[in-house]
Amino acid sequence: MRRTVNAALLALPALLPPLWGASAQAPGRNTLVVMREIDADNYDPPRSTARGAGEVAYMLSDTLVSLDWDQKTVRPGLAESWTVSEDGKLYTFKLRRGVTFCDGKPFTARDVAYTVTRWADPATRSPVRWRAGPVKEVRAVDDHTVEYELNEPYGELLYQLTLFFGSMVDQATVEKLGQNHGVQGFNGTGPYCWASWTPRQELVMTRHPNYNWGPPIYQNPSPQVERIVWRVVPEANTRLAGLQTGQGDVTQYIPYFALPQLRAVPSVKLSKQENYFWDHFMGFKVDKPVVNDPAVRRAVNLAVNRAAIAQAAFFGAATPADAYLNPNVAGFDPEAAKMVPSFNPDEARKVLDEAGWKPGPDGVRVKDGQRASFVVYAISTQIARVQSEAIQADLRRVGVEMRIQLWDATVAWGKLATQEFDAFFMSYPYISATDAFALYFDSRNRPTPNRMNWVDPETDRLLAEAKTALDPAVRERAIAGAQRRVSEANVWLPLAREQLWVASGPRVEGVRAHGIYGIGLYKGLDIRLTR
Amino acid sequence: MARHALHRLLLAVPVLFGVLLLGFLLMQVVPTDPATVRAGPTATPEVIAAIRSDLGLDRPLWEQFGRYLWRLGQGDLGVSIINNVAVTQELGATVGPTLELMLASLFWSIPLGILLGTLAAYWRGSIFDRAVMAVAVACATVPVFFLALLLIWFVGFKWQLLPFTGRGGPLWTLDGLKAVALPAIALGGTFIGPVARMTRTAVLDVLGADHVRTARAKGLGERAVVLRHALRNALIPVVTLIGLQIGFLLGGAVVTETVFSWPGVGRLAVGAILSSDFPMAQGTILVLSLGFILVNLSVDMIYAALDPRMRAA
Numbered sequence: 001m002r003r004t005v006n007a008a009l010l011a012l013p014a015l016l017p018p019l020w021g022a023s024a025q026a027p028g029r030n031t032l033v034v035m036r037e038i039d040a041d042n043y044d045p046p047r048s049t050a051r052g053a054g055e056v057a058y059m060l061s062d063t064l065v066s067l068d069w070d071q072k073t074v075r076p077g078l079a080e081s082w083t084v085s086e087d088g089k090l091y092t093f094k095l096r097r098g099v100t101f102c103d104g105k106p107f108t109a110r111d112v113a114y115t116v117t118r119w120a121d122p123a124t125r126s127p128v129r130w131r132a133g134p135v136k137e138v139r140a141v142d143d144h145t146v147e148y149e150l151n152e153p154y155g156e157l158l159y160q161l162t163l164f165f166g167s168m169v170d171q172a173t174v175e176k177l178g179q180n181h182g183v184q185g186f187n188g189t190g191p192y193c194w195a196s197w198t199p200r201q202e203l204v205m206t207r208h209p210n211y212n213w214g215p216p217i218y219q220n221p222s223p224q225v226e227r228i229v230w231r232v233v234p235e236a237n238t239r240l241a242g243l244q245t246g247q248g249d250v251t252q253y254i255p256y257f258a259l260p261q262l263r264a265v266p267s268v269k270l271s272k273q274e275n276y277f278w279d280h281f282m283g284f285k286v287d288k289p290v291v292n293d294p295a296v297r298r299a300v301n302l303a304v305n306r307a308a309i310a311q312a313a314f315f316g317a318a319t320p321a322d323a324y325l326n327p328n329v330a331g332f333d334p335e336a337a338k339m340v341p342s343f344n345p346d347e348a349r350k351v352l353d354e355a356g357w358k359p360g361p362d363g364v365r366v367k368d369g370q371r372a373s374f375v376v377y378a379i380s381t382q383i384a385r386v387q388s389e390a391i392q393a394d395l396r397r398v399g400v401e402m403r404i405q406l407w408d409a410t411v412a413w414g415k416l417a418t419q420e421f422d423a424f425f426m427s428y429p430y431i432s433a434t435d436a437f438a439l440y441f442d443s444r445n446r447p448t449p450n451r452m453n454w455v456d457p458e459t460d461r462l463l464a465e466a467k468t469a470l471d472p473a474v475r476e477r478a479i480a481g482a483q484r485r486v487s488e489a490n491v492w493l494p495l496a497r498e499q500l501w502v503a504s505g506p507r508v509e510g511v512r513a514h515g516i517y518g519i520g521l522y523k524g525l526d527i528r529l530t531r
Numbered sequence: 532m533a534r535h536a537l538h539r540l541l542l543a544v545p546v547l548f549g550v551l552l553l554g555f556l557l558m559q560v561v562p563t564d565p566a567t568v569r570a571g572p573t574a575t576p577e578v579i580a581a582i583r584s585d586l587g588l589d590r591p592l593w594e595q596f597g598r599y600l601w602r603l604g605q606g607d608l609g610v611s612i613i614n615n616v617a618v619t620q621e622l623g624a625t626v627g628p629t630l631e632l633m634l635a636s637l638f639w640s641i642p643l644g645i646l647l648g649t650l651a652a653y654w655r656g657s658i659f660d661r662a663v664m665a666v667a668v669a670c671a672t673v674p675v676f677f678l679a680l681l682l683i684w685f686v687g688f689k690w691q692l693l694p695f696t697g698r699g700g701p702l703w704t705l706d707g708l709k710a711v712a713l714p715a716i717a718l719g720g721t722f723i724g725p726v727a728r729m730t731r732t733a734v735l736d737v738l739g740a741d742h743v744r745t746a747r748a749k750g751l752g753e754r755a756v757v758l759r760h761a762l763r764n765a766l767i768p769v770v771t772l773i774g775l776q777i778g779f780l781l782g783g784a785v786v787t788e789t790v791f792s793w794p795g796v797g798r799l800a801v802g803a804i805l806s807s808d809f810p811m812a813q814g815t816i817l818v819l820s821l822g823f824i825l826v827n828l829s830v831d832m833i834y835a836a837l838d839p840r841m842r843a844a
Contacts, residue, residue, distance in 0.1 A: 035696070041569060041613045041806070049574075125581055127574035179615045199614050199621060200802045201697070201794045233696055233792045237680060241688040242696045409805060411563040417576070448575065 030226040030529055032508070034521070035233045035248035039200045044182030045167040046119040046126035051429075051518045053182075054164040056203055056230060058522050061167035061188025064093055064112065064146075065158055066215035066523075067516050071275040071431070072330045074158045075215055078107070078168065078189065079146075088153030088470045089136075095144040100210050101170050102193035109140030114171045116148065131160045153468045155475045156438070159330070159431050163517055189213075191223040191523055203230040214525045224510070224528035243268060243505050249529070250511055252502045252520030256315040256383075259501060267506040273513035273520075275328045276500040279321055280383070280427040282376065282391070282493040283440075283452045288422045290374045293367075295355030296400065297490035301341040302348035303398040304391050310496045313386040317501070321494035324436075324487055331433025331466070331476060336483035340494060348398040357399070365399035373401035377415055378425035380406035387495065388425065417448050424451055427498070429518040433479045434466045441486055452491050459485050507531045539831050543824045551603070554816040555596050558809045564588075565612050565807040586612050599813070608817070609810035611803075618814035621799060626818060629784055629795035631702045632718060635711045636780065640719030641726060641773060648730025648769075649762060655735060663727060671724030675783045679717040679790040686713060697792045714791040718783050722776055729772045733765035740764070767837050774830030778823045 040052035043060065066077040079093035099107040116138040118124055133154040139147050150157070160166070170187040177184055186194040191214060192205035207223050214221040231248065233239045236255040242248040244265060254262065262268050284291040284300075291297060306320035323337030341347070357365035357372050365372040378384040388404045395402045402423075407415050416424055430436035439445065442463050443455040462485065465478035486492070502520040504511040507530050514522035521527070566583035567574075583589050587598070602609060608618035651663040687695035699710030737743060738761050746760045785797030792798075796815055803811035 039802075042615065049570075122581075125578065125585065127570045127578050129578075183615050198624060198794065199611070199616055200799060201792075231697060231792070234798075235790045235792070238683060238696060238790060238792060241683055245688055245691050247694055247696045411561065413567045414564040417567060417579075445575070 029531070032225045032228045032250065032527060032529060033248045034228060034230050035239045035242055035251040035253065036230060037232070037234060037236075037239075037253040039203075039232050042182045043186055043194075043197070043203070045169065046124055046128065046165050047182065049127050054517050054519045055521065056205070057164040057167045057188075057190075058516075058519060059190050059192045059205060059228065059524060060186050060194055061169065061190040062099075062213070063164065063166050063168070064161045066217065067159075067162040067431075067514075068217050069273075069275070069512070069514065071277060071328065071515060074162060075217055077162070077215055078112075078213070082158075086470075088155070088468070089150045091148040091150075091157060092141075093146045093148065095146065096213050097144060099189055099213050101187050101189055102208055103170070103173075103187050104210075105170065105172075105187075106143075107168065107189050108143040109146040110143075111168055111170065112146045113138045113140050114174075115168050116166065118169070118174065119166060126165070128163075128165045131163060131165055133157045133160065153470055155467055155469065155472070156432060156434050159435060163431065164519075191525060192228055195227075201232055204228070205230075214523055218523065218525040220525045223525055225524075228524075243503055246505055246507065248505070249508045250502065250504045250521070250527075252500065252513070254501055254503055256313075256317040259315065259317045262503055269504045269508070269511065271502045271504070271511050271513040273500040273502075273515040275326070276498060276513075276515040277326050277329050277431065277436075278427060278429045278498040278500070278515075278518050279324075279326065280318075280387070280425070280495040280498070281321070281324075282423055282425050282495060284423050284491060284493075285419070285421065285451065285453050286489070286491060287453045288374070288419075289370060290372055291422045293355060293357075294489060295351050296357070296372060297493075298341060299348040299351045299355075299357075299398060300395060300400065301490050301493050302344045302351065303400070304394045304493060304495075305343045306495060307343070309387055309390050312390055313383045314496060314498075317499050318496040319499065321497050324483060324492060324494050325430075325433055326497055329430070329433055329436075331479045333433070333480035333483045336480060336487040339484060339487040341490070345394070345398055352399060359399050363396070363399060364401045371401065372399060373403065374422035375403045375405060375420075376423040376425065377405050377407060377412075377421040379409050379412040379416075381409075384425050391493075416451060419447065419453075425495075426451075431517070433483065434463070434475070437479060437482050437486070438463045438467060441482065441491070454486070454489075454491050456485060456489075535835055536828075536832060539828050543828060546824060547820070550820040551600070551813075551817065552596075554813045554820075555599060557816075558812060559592060561807075563807045565809060568807045569613060608814045611808050611811045613803075613806050613808045613811070618810050621811065622796065622814050622818055625794055625796045625799045628698050628793060629788070629797060631698075631707075631711060632714055632784060632787065632793060632795055633777070633780060635702065635715035636719035636722060637777075638719075639715065640722040644723040644726025645730050645762075645766075645769065647723070648727040649734050649757065649765075651727065651731045652734035652738065653757060660731075664731070667724040667727040669724070670720050670722075671728070673721070674786075675717055675721050676786050676790055678720050679714070679787055682713045682717050683790070695791055698794055714787050714793050717791070718780060718787045721783055722780060725772060725776055726769065729769050730765065733768050734761050737761045737765045763837075767834065770830060770833050770837065774826055777826045781819055781822060 038052055040048055040050040042048050043053055043056050045057045062078045064077050064079045066075045068075050078095055080096050082091055082093045084091055095109055101107055116132055119126055120129055120132040120135040134151040136149040136151045141147055168189050173187040174181045191208050191211045193208050195204040195206050197203045205228050207226050211223060212221045233242060239251050239253060240258050243251055262270060284297050286292055310318045310320045323340050325332050352365055357367045360366040378388060384406060392402045392404060439449055441454050441459050443460050446453055459482050462478045462482040466475050469475045469478060500513045500515045500520060502511055502513040509530060510526035510528050513520050516522055566579050566586060566588060570579045570582050610617050647663045651660040654660050683695045686692050693712050694710050695713050699706035701707045702711060743756060743760050746756050784795060785801055788795040788798040789801060796818055800815035803815055
């Protein structure tokens with residue numbers, strides 16, 4: 001018996017050497033493995049608002065115009081040039097010649113007309129249909145000329161057309177696949193072609209052999225990598241270890257706590273986008289008790305230490321938000337930024353005192369029998385947890401009680417569409433000041449995304465003017481005016497501006513963080529593998 | 532034996548119906564709206580209502596469940612409301628990897644657990660016995676995610692011996708074996724403890740029994756006594772435990788698959804629940820429940836084979 005057992009014990013490790021001796025699994029030569037946290041719901045551009053969908057859509061297809069690294073300058077895309085009529089209602093795009101879809105079919109103006117018409121069609125159920133603008137008709141004048149006619153001027157159109165929702169689609173493929181377009185296949189004009197998708201696992205794309213019409217912001221007009229695998233690696237630690245061991249090549253899904261460590265790893269390169277427009281804020285429902293008092297909202301803005309929150313919740317990898325918008329975004333108004341109160345707890349107490357909010361027996365202020373207490377809703381994330389607790393402590397110090405209710409992501413969006421709460425935490429990407437403000441502060445957008453119930457005819461008028469005025473200077477003045485009205489009323493508590501970092505492994509070169517709609521790699525045309 | 536099997540199979544039918552009903556109702560009582568999730572944070576109520584109508588979520592509950600059962604009877608589990616992929620297609624792609632992971636985990640952990648338990652019983656009170664029991668307690672108490680992260684850190688990251696991000700291919704290929712190794716060690720690691728402890732206790736009980744004493748008195752060697760007379764009888768409670776533990780192993784697979792990006796049913800279930808993908812979540816619940824029922828059925832059969840008294844029960 002003892003001999004048998006000994007033999008078995010000896011035999012066990014003997015089975016293992018082939019595994020021990022083998023090197024870890026590595027991606028194939030000229031195959032780039034991009035690791036990300038979650039998959040998208042589908043890859044049909046107008047039907048998904050997921051960042052994951054955009055990451056892939058930008059590589060599978062092209063937009064009419066592209067966006068420079070500064071996130072302000074619109075550059076040629078599939079359209080080489082464009083003109084705008086005097087009344088601002090007709091955009092005429094001249095298309096590049098020699099562009100083909102992945103199946104070899106020539107790309108023409110009819111494809112643009114089909115793509116935009118489908119995007120704007122209510123039957124498509126696009127959650128971002130409004131981004132296409134007030135479309136009257138999009139028509140092909142000839143194979144290389146498109147007329148994009150609007151019912152009214154829309155100064156944001158070019159910015160909106162840089163977003164992946166307007167990526168070109170092939171009518172025949174859409175009609176063949178129906179609801180499965182972007183699920184079972186996709187035929188685009190992008191630098192890479194759809195190879196396969198295993199939902200929640202990986203999407204594989206291969207180099208588009210004819211592609212040489214990349215946006216001018218890249219050094220290379222053609223892709224440098226043969227194959228890209230977008231692999232879902234949900235666990236943050238696994239992603240980080242995978243990057244350092246070469247099991248994955250690139251990721252933008254870096255937990256904030258890991259950035260200092262990654263900076264110290266010589267084999268990992270980090271690219272940061274300074275012009276990254278993804279902000280965190282707390283919004284107030286301005287028609288609910290307590291937070292309907294402008295003094296309370298101002299006091300909250302004064303009482304919260306944003307710098308400490310950026311440190312605690314983002315490990316210093318976020319910028320404290322001292323304004324509603326990033327100063328680098330198109331349409332940013334510095335005067336409005338000055339109206340956002342800076343951290344000053346004493347001033348917060350003074351504002352509350354003057355407004356009649358007197359300290360109650362439990363330390364929470366009271367006015368006309370109403371306690372200075374409100375409920376905040378947020379999606380349950382680590383950032384929201386730390387952020388809300390820090391704010392709760394800051395507010396308590398000035399006599400305001402904030403009750404926190406965090407919701408699991410599965411129920412949060414439904415809850416955030418209700419009127420049950422007084423304030424909420426959220427983060428969002430934007431492309432211009434008008435893009436951000438027209439979405440969140442237009443009274444017609446209640447109850448979502450205008451969850452603040454902000455109804456101000458003057459804001460509405462300014463937003464309409466910012467979108468429709470023909471003169472860019474008038475548009476700029478209008479959006480500045482909207483920012484001032486909202487900032488003055490303290491409708492939000494701006495909290496932090498995210499930073500975009502993209503990490504790449506030792507065999508990858510040419511990675512540069514872009515950041516459009518939160519997307520790190522954009523077209524990735526300069527990315528190459530050294531081995 | 533066949534009658535016994537049929538009886539157990541028939542008993543599984545109401546259990547399965549209960550699982551279906553419970554799975555369906557659980558999805559309904561969760562205060563979430565898949566249409567809102569699908570529409571995204573900036574969608575207007577009109578778009579959300581239109582999507583809800585498209586998905587059939589505005590129909591009465593009984594009608595939704597009736598339609599679900601009707602389709603299920605035809606082998607149709609529906610399509611994902613998130614990505615429009617057939618549930619059967621996604622399940623088909625993920626059941627295999629989960630089975631691979633389970634088999635690989637059981638392949639090493641059951642024999643090792645039984646071996647260690649038997650040796651610990653045989654050398655009762657020795658340092659070996661104490662060491663095995665200490666390891667068994669550690670294995671039973673360490674959460675699977677912690678063990679998984681330790682393995683990733685040391686074996687995968689520091690020593691770079693084995694991959695840890697996804698499946699490398701079928702189990703019979705070298706890449707497949709390498710890829711399954713760490714997840715299987717992590718998952719199986721939690722299994723060894725209970726098996727070793729139960730085996731030790733059961734073998735100790737049997738070693739003191741009359742028939743073992745008789746076997747020794749007849750002059751049989753220790754190996755024959757332990758293997759033929761003690762271990763076989765001791766296996767009955769061990770098999771029962773293994774059956775129960777496989778159920779927990781399915782739960783552990785959900786975590787293991789997430790940590791190692793393993794493309795199995797567990798990860799599919801987590802993704803489906805997090806994205807409020809009702810049909811997909813119901814499909815995964817059905818498959819996991821079926822797995823649990825089948826394992827229990829198999830345990831009943833093995834139990835009956837090991838102990839003929841059970842067939843009459």
